[in-house]
Amino acid sequence: MSYKNFPMVSRVIFGRGSFNQLSEIIEPKRLNTNAPFIFFVDDVFKGNAWLMSRIPLSYQDKVIYVSANEEPKTEQIDQLVEDIILTFKERPSGIIGIGGGCLLDIAKAVSIMLNNDGESKDYQGWDLVKNPAVYHVGVPTISGTGAEVSRTTILTGPERKLGINSDYTPFDQVILDPELTKDVPKDQWFYTGMDCYVHCIESLNGTYLNTFSKTYGEKALELCKDIFLNNTLSVEESQDKLMMASWHGGMSIAYSQVGVCHALSYGLSYLLGIKHGIGNCIVFNHLEDYYPEGVALFKQMKETHNITLPQGVCADLSDKDFDVMIKVALSLEPLWENAIGKNWKKTITPETLKALYQKM
Amino acid sequence: MSYKNFPMVSRVIFGRGSFNQLSEIIEPKRLNTNAPFIFFVDDVFKGNAWLMSRIPLSYQDKVIYVSANEEPKTEQIDQLVEDIILTFKERPSGIIGIGGGCLLDIAKAVSIMLNNDGESKDYQGWDLVKNPAVYHVGVPTISGTGAEVSRTTILTGPERKLGINSDYTPFDQVILDPELTKDVPKDQWFYTGMDCYVHCIESLNGTYLNTFSKTYGEKALELCKDIFLNNTLSVEESQDKLMMASWHGGMSIAYSQVGVCHALSYGLSYLLGIKHGIGNCIVFNHLEDYYPEGVALFKQMKETHNITLPQGVCADLSDKDFDVMIKVALSLEPLWENAIGKNWKKTITPETLKALYQKM
Numbered sequence: 001m002s003y004k005n006f007p008m009v010s011r012v013i014f015g016r017g018s019f020n021q022l023s024e025i026i027e028p029k030r031l032n033t034n035a036p037f038i039f040f041v042d043d044v045f046k047g048n049a050w051l052m053s054r055i056p057l058s059y060q061d062k063v064i065y066v067s068a069n070e071e072p073k074t075e076q077i078d079q080l081v082e083d084i085i086l087t088f089k090e091r092p093s094g095i096i097g098i099g100g101g102c103l104l105d106i107a108k109a110v111s112i113m114l115n116n117d118g119e120s121k122d123y124q125g126w127d128l129v130k131n132p133a134v135y136h137v138g139v140p141t142i143s144g145t146g147a148e149v150s151r152t153t154i155l156t157g158p159e160r161k162l163g164i165n166s167d168y169t170p171f172d173q174v175i176l177d178p179e180l181t182k183d184v185p186k187d188q189w190f191y192t193g194m195d196c197y198v199h200c201i202e203s204l205n206g207t208y209l210n211t212f213s214k215t216y217g218e219k220a221l222e223l224c225k226d227i228f229l230n231n232t233l234s235v236e237e238s239q240d241k242l243m244m245a246s247w248h249g250g251m252s253i254a255y256s257q258v259g260v261c262h263a264l265s266y267g268l269s270y271l272l273g274i275k276h277g278i279g280n281c282i283v284f285n286h287l288e289d290y291y292p293e294g295v296a297l298f299k300q301m302k303e304t305h306n307i308t309l310p311q312g313v314c315a316d317l318s319d320k321d322f323d324v325m326i327k328v329a330l331s332l333e334p335l336w337e338n339a340i341g342k343n344w345k346k347t348i349t350p351e352t353l354k355a356l357y358q359k360m
Numbered sequence: 361m362s363y364k365n366f367p368m369v370s371r372v373i374f375g376r377g378s379f380n381q382l383s384e385i386i387e388p389k390r391l392n393t394n395a396p397f398i399f400f401v402d403d404v405f406k407g408n409a410w411l412m413s414r415i416p417l418s419y420q421d422k423v424i425y426v427s428a429n430e431e432p433k434t435e436q437i438d439q440l441v442e443d444i445i446l447t448f449k450e451r452p453s454g455i456i457g458i459g460g461g462c463l464l465d466i467a468k469a470v471s472i473m474l475n476n477d478g479e480s481k482d483y484q485g486w487d488l489v490k491n492p493a494v495y496h497v498g499v500p501t502i503s504g505t506g507a508e509v510s511r512t513t514i515l516t517g518p519e520r521k522l523g524i525n526s527d528y529t530p531f532d533q534v535i536l537d538p539e540l541t542k543d544v545p546k547d548q549w550f551y552t553g554m555d556c557y558v559h560c561i562e563s564l565n566g567t568y569l570n571t572f573s574k575t576y577g578e579k580a581l582e583l584c585k586d587i588f589l590n591n592t593l594s595v596e597e598s599q600d601k602l603m604m605a606s607w608h609g610g611m612s613i614a615y616s617q618v619g620v621c622h623a624l625s626y627g628l629s630y631l632l633g634i635k636h637g638i639g640n641c642i643v644f645n646h647l648e649d650y651y652p653e654g655v656a657l658f659k660q661m662k663e664t665h666n667i668t669l670p671q672g673v674c675a676d677l678s679d680k681d682f683d684v685m686i687k688v689a690l691s692l693e694p695l696w697e698n699a700i701g702k703n704w705k706k707t708i709t710p711e712t713l714k715a716l717y718q719k720m
Contacts (some may be wrong), residue, residue, distance in 0.1 A: 003375035005385060005533075008368045014572035016362035025365060173365075176572070211600035212374035212536070215608060219579040240571035248575060255374060299659060 006254045008169045009138075009149055012174045014243075016236070019139065019177040023056035026094055026173075029135050035093040036060035038084060040106050042099030042141065043067045051141075051180070055098075060088060068102040070273060074157040077109045084114065091115075094135040100192065101145030101154075101276065104138045108153035108169050111136035120164065121157040129166035138171040141180040143242040144192035144277065146199055146250025148174045154276075160328055161270045176247065178239040190228075190307050191277030193242055195299070196249040197224045198280050200261035201294035202232040203252040206338040210255045217252035220245045228301040259339030260290045263332045264356060267325030272313065281309055286359045290339065314360045326353045366614045367527045369498075369509055369678075372534045374603075376596070379499065379537040386454055386533075389495050395450040396420035400440075401425045402459030402501065411501075411540070413460075419450060428462040429474050430633060432469065434481040436518040440466070441473045441480075444595040451475075454495040460552065461505030461514075461636065463497045468513035468529050471496035480524065481517040489526035498531040501540040504552035504600040504637065506559055506610025508534045514636075516572035520688055521630045536607065538599040550588075550667050551637030553602055554658070556609040557584045558640050561654035562619035564611040570615045577612035580605045588661040619699030620650045624716060625690045627685030632673065641669055646719045650699065676719045686713045 013021060026037060036059060041063040043050050055063060064080070084092060091114055111133040113120050124130055129315025138148045147153075151170050152163030184192075200221035203213055223245035226236050265279040274282070281302075288295040302309070314322075330336075331354070336344040373381060386397060396419060403425040405411050415423060424440070432531055444452060457467025471493040473480050483489055498508045507513075511530050512523030544552075560581040563573055583605035587598050625639040634642065641662075647654040662669070674682075690696070690713070696704040 001375070001377060003373050003378045003381065005371050005373040005381070007371050010370060011365050011367050013363050013365040014573075015361070017361060018363045021363065021365070130691065162596055178571075196675060210375060211538075212372075213598075215579055215583065215601075217606045219575055237571075240577075244571055244575045 004255065007170050009170050009174050010172045014176040016177060016179045016240070018175055019054060019180055022054065022096075022139070022175065024125065025175070026056075026096065028056055029094050031093045031344060032090070033059040034088070035090040036062055036088055036091050037094045037096060038110075038134075039063045040066050040103055040110070041095045043185050045098070045141075047085040051098075056174055056265050058149055066099075066103060066106060071269060072102055072106050072155050074119065074124070074155045077106065077113055077120040077155060080106070080110050081113045084110070092134055093280070094137060096137040096139065098139040098141060100140065100142040101147040101195075104140060104145070104147040105153040105155070107136050107138060107173070108133070108147075109155060110166060112153070112166070112168060113163060120155060121159070123164045123166070124155060124157050124160065124162040126165045129168050130165065131168070133168045135172050137173040137175065139175045139177070139180070140243070140246070141194050142184045142188065142250075143178075143181055143246040144196040146196065146246055146253065148176070149247050149250035150253065156270060160331060161266045162332075175196070176243050178236070178243045181239050181241065181243065186305070187307065188277070191281055193224065193228060194281050194284070194301075195277050196220060196242070196246045196285055197228070197298065197301070198241060198261050199249040199253060199258060200224060201291050202261060203256040205291060205294070206256045206259055207341050208256045208338045213252045213255040215256070216248045217256070220249035220252055225249070225297070229297070229304060231304060234257060257338035259335055260287055263329045263339075264353065267329040267357070268313070268360070270328045271321055271325045274313065278310070281307075282313060282360050285309060286356060287333060294343060312360075314357045322354050322357060323350075325357060327349045329353055364615065367511055367530050369530050369534050370532045372496070372536060373448040376537060376539045376600070378535055379414060379540055380413065381458075382499070382535065384533070386416075386456065386497060389454050391453045392450070394448070395453040396422055396448055397454045397456060398444060398452050398470075399456045399458060400426050400463055400470070402463050405458070405501075409577075411458075415643045422477070426459075426463060426466060428460055431629060431635060432462055432466050432513075432515050434479065434484070434515045437466065437473055437480040437515060437657070439468045440470050441446040444470070444474065452494055454497060456497040456499065458499040458501060459688070460500065460502040462556075464500060464507040465513040465515070466504070467496050467498060468507075468531070469515060469524060472524060472526070472528060481519070482517060483524045484517050484520065484522040486525045487527070489524065489528050491528070493528045495532050497533040497535065499535045499537070499540070499629060500603070500606070502544045502548065502552050503541055503599075503606040504554070504556040506556060506606055506613065508536070509607050509610035510613065516630060521626045522692075522693060524657075526580040536603050537601045538596070541599050541603065546665070547667065548637070550665055551635075551641055553584065553588060553605075554641050554644070555637050556580060556606045557588070557658065557661070558621050558644055559609040559613060559618060560584060561651050562621060562699065563616040565651060565654070566616045566619055567701050568616045568698045573615040574613045576608045579618070580609035580612055583608070585656070585657070589657070589664060593666060617694050617698035619695055620647055623689045623695045623699075624713065626691040626692060627717070628673070628720070630688045631681055631685045634673065638670070640719050641667075642673060645669060646716060672720075674720045682714050682717060683710075685717060686710045689713055
């Protein structure tokens, strides 16, 4: 038996207002005045002086706004990398992602591709990256995805939605400032928070689980319940705790994997462009056969917060559409093996998945 | 307000038998055949083929046995560093510590001092280290100290017992193999496990606490209760969980500090050479005024496991002896500030501490 040797985020700072320390943190990493820091920022922050005025810009440093309306694509990463290489005399000193899972994944992927030849689609998979990434920093502004702590960056390529999983993917630095999540709309707060909740359920019920991942998953699950069920926390406490739930939930995947929900949700996302958080919610709502307790609790949380999920998202799909989604979902073998066990192919057939998708 | 930017262990591997992967992990870090790996191993493992046969030795690599009967001293570190420099043509490729807190701290301190001039006593304190340490690996063989994850290495110097706290102190690699703890004697298991328990109590009741540290501390405390109170775990589960409790308990100190028990215990250790784990137990047993719930639970655990603590360790001490211990304890200002608050000097006087020591 061989165990994974997990690469951790090198440095982490936590605290309300810790974003103010961005400049003192990154400045020592500046290689020279021609090697800029590039800040990828979610375009919802355009014109938001409260946040933008605190991004320290010197020399050639540049802010690039990116929309998170669609999830990151491999060709988008390749374009961003090419633009950077053509615009600047030198490789950047660092890449800083400021936003949710999309922006964090863009920062990770761009920092990898700046130091690795070819196209990003060639690196989708496990341990295909050859060279260390450019110094990269993650600043989450919404909590739940675990992208701040994971060793993957999830991209939709021409053939599949799959992460670049590698030892070079994790951030060199993460800034956990819960105050940055204060303006997240309620629906989005719920959907992204549920990404963390689903990580915990899938990890804790997976066959890959060991004590390392279990302790992180249990703590994250406890925090999620505290936030989404009890509803007795102050606004600040709730922000602080959800940011830590996301962190621990992400760490819980280190020796585990996600499961049925993520596999199906990747299919929805690939075909219909449904975003990850809401996609997970749409799928998880119908997984009582796989995660009975987890789904019951999820429905209670949904009710507590008056969340209405889209219905019939698969109503008008053709057989060919279903086949596309099913192919994407079935290709994620480690997720199924974690969820069901080594013999997962006996029970998880295209028909099983089609029946599930048809309910959504 | 400025927050600490916490340096994490770069890589961690967890699993029963993961120690077998030591060779594949360190070999890529070999600089050349003249730059050896030095393994500091607790001398209780001398002649223990089960462990020693799995230490991979090539070229100039060397095992150095060290007794953990006494806690690491600054002059011991300086001597070990000098021996290495005089023996080998080149700086080591890496330093591997295999043992408990003492061995882990020796590995950390030696790896720092190989790349920093002067004597190790000059680096006792906070952020005094100038150059990155030599690659260093920690392999705990007993659980509880948190040394595997901390940014300190605690040394007894000519003037004080104090850590080298720095961003370069944390291990580059930690191997968490709970199976390695299988032969720990019961008393030692309890004392060192209680180091973790006390970390949780001191961190969770400290004024420095924030949500980051709280979530780690709560999980570690829950695991400690599970292990030391409930007594329903299998031997393997108990080993696995205590190794994770130690890890999370150590992380809990990131944004917190230890407190009253550690301050007093450092005094005992400095004057009488009482080791850290048992010293904490002797002190904590008398701290009901500071940690009423924590001490009550501690006494319950002690009873559950039939642990008898030494009595009257301070019975024959002179006034001068008490002054020495009190001076060491009072010098640890961050610990008192965390435990009591900014105005700690109003209530924590030499008389207070003397009265406490006299009970022990």
